[in-house]
Amino acid sequence: MNVLYITVDALRADHVTSEIMPKTHGFVDKNMEYTRCYANGPGTPWSFPTLLGSRYSGGTDGFGIPGEDDVRPTLAETLQEEGYATAGFTDNRFASSDYNYDRGMDSMWDSGATSSEKRLKHEVRGRLDQDGLLFKAILRGYHLIDDLLLNIRGDDTRFVRAEVLVDQVTEWIEDRENDWFAWVHPMDTHAPYEAPDEYQRQYLEEPVSRRKSQKLASAATHRPDDLSDKDWQLQKQLYKAECQYLDDQLERLFTSLPDSVRDETVIVVTADHGEMHGEHGLGGHPQQFWEEVIHVPCGISIPGRSNETIDDQIGLVDIPPTILDSVGIEFPPNWDGHSILPDDDGVVQEREHLFVDVEPELNRDHAGVRHANNWKLMRHDIEGELLLDLNTNLQEDPEGDQSNAATQQYRSLTRVLDEHLDEMEQRRRGETSGVEDEELIEDHLKELGYLE
Incomplete structure (x- = not known):
């Protein structure tokens, strides 16, 4: 059984709709759709340890994952050990071989x-x-x-377009004779939004220039107060244009697989994080844990399994074990995730507590936990701490903070989060570190907009 693993950068869950991304929505709707999938961090550096290694980023000093002497195998290494041909296709520096994500990859297309x-x-x-x-x-x-x-x-764009990555991965797949694992990470929905003109015209009277879109993206991330309502509307429309362009490219990837290959291929579509367009006065994907940033789409197609809509809470950390489970391979016991495939009775092992964190150095004041019952505790460092009940406060209005009112919920989530952070600290003391080159990391943070 083959595996095609698609992890889109900065794709909001609420944009995978029949209006904006009809082909991708159709894929998700016709297979196993996980409506409550959440990233374990607010950006690529904190999501990819989970996506490719089923490990929390908080447990590793520095960025990325450790080198080959690491005791925790990656998804690619596990499949490679089982005889799979493996390849990765990415133009995101934080998801590249610079951060050890080529571990287990026979081929890595990350030259950009x-x-x-x-x-x-x-x-x-x-x-x-x-x-x-x-x-x-x-x-x-x-x-x-x-x-x-x-x-x-x-x-004409900062990042390699999906069209190029799709060409690369389809060419690689065509040359495979035995089981293969292909991971592809399109960057199109990551700011700045620079969709081809024909897609921009579907949402705008006239396309905007590359310079203008870059200037707008920078202001949205670093100076959101400078943006007018008209600016935010333009940013939203540009994002939708990128979503629609990506949708066409993903359809091209799906249809490139002959029926004989498709019938022997597990396909996963998800994202490393979401994006903000003015909610809470913020843009881009700030290092905070609002729903717009951590709620991501997730659809899994497994030959022989019927379509299902699964409303149980899951995390990106659970995707690698699920991929292995779907092809009949046991996942490593030292992974942090678990399989989220329904059992024979249709029951999914829901993730009761979904943890999110950020920064290369563990910061107890900058982490969060989301309970399956929709209570959410967020520690936003200098911005403070919030306890929100999303059942009654779907927009996450900070005025609805329940820290002082819901004492039992607050104590419970505080204890669980602190226990998780204790474990992460213990790991950092006893395991191999990730990448700690401060200058290299700063360059990559600036390129992706985390720093100005």
């Missing part, structure tokens, strides 16, 4: 994410005084060179 220019820049850092004038001059020069190369290549 780990370009020779970036590697040379990294090498220069190691050889020059980073406080010296020469290094600073070269650093400024690289910024100009990067922009120049973008124009020389004629690229």
Whole structure:
């Protein structure tokens, strides 16, 4: 049985609809749809340890995952050990080989994410005084060179389009004769939103320029108070245009599989996190735990299984064990997730507590937990702590904070979250670290908009 694993960057669950993404919605609707799937972090750096390794990011110092001496195997390593051909296709630096996500991959198409220019820049850092004038001059020069190369290549977007990744993965699949695992991570719905003009025209009278979309995305993330209602509306329309473009490309990927291959392929579609468009006065995917950021789509197609709508709460950390379960392979006992396939009685092992955290250094004031009953405790560092009941406060109005009123819920979720953080601290003391190159990480954070 083959596996096609699609993890879209920054795709909100509420945009996988018949109006905006009809083909993707149709895929999810006709298979196993998990309506309450949540990311275990508010961005790529914190989601991908779960997506490719079923491990909480909070348990690893630094970013990414440890190297090959790690005691916890990745999804690709586990499948590779079972004889699968494995390949990854990504243009997100935080989901690339720079952060050890090529572990277990026979092939890794991440040249855009780990370009020779970036590697040379990294090498220069190691050889020059980073406080010296020469290094600073070269650093400024690289910024100009990067922009120049973008124009020389004629690229009209910051990230590789889904069209290119689909071409790459379909070509790779065509050459496989035995079981294979292909992971593809499209970046199109990540800001800045730069859909082709024909898709923008479906939502706007005239397409906007690359420069304008980049400027708008930067302001939405770093200076959201500067945006007018008209600006937010434009940002929303640009995002929808990207969703529709991606929808067509995903359909092209689905239909590229011959029926004989499709009948032997498990297909998973999900996202690493969502996106905000003015809710709570925020844009992009801030390092907070609002529903718009952590609620993601999830659909799983398994040959021989009927379509189901599953409303039990699950986390991205549960996806890798579910993939292995679907192809009849036992998942490693030291993984953090569990299989969410319905048993013979149709019962799913719901995740009672969904944990979210952020930062390379564990911060007890910057983490959260979402209970299956829709109570949610969020610690947003300097912004403070909120206990919300989403059954009665679906919009997550901070004025509905129940920290002082719902004493039992507050104590229970506080205890559970602190116990989880205790375990993460213990792991950090006893296990191999991830990537800790501060300069490299800062570059990648800036490129993806986390830093200005």
